[in-house]
Amino acid sequence: MWFVAIGVVMALMQFFGIGPLASWTWANDWFMLLLPFALAVAWWAWCDATGYTKRKAMERDDERRDARRQKAIDALGLKRGGRK
Numbered sequence: 001m002w003f004v005a006i007g008v009v010m011a012l013m014q015f016f017g018i019g020p021l022a023s024w025t026w027a028n029d030w031f032m033l034l035l036p037f038a039l040a041v042a043w044w045a046w047c048d049a050t051g052y053t054k055r056k057a058m059e060r061d062d063e064r065r066d067a068r069r070q071k072a073i074d075a076l077g078l079k080r081g082g083r084k
Contacts, residue, residue: 003043007036 013021047053
């Protein structure tokens, strides 16, 4: 997502003539202006191919489940952990 945001900011800076990007032209520097979008596509392809996205989603679900479980234990007035 960061690559897309950077690409949009770069395109807007070039369009409105802000900063060093004002001197870039689409005819000569199109590859530099489109590079962040290409990197975003490569990043998303890598994340999907390696299972990174699914693993992060599973970790978020596990954290939510553990928090919900701990909230229920606290509401019942039970201590966390097993018997000793």
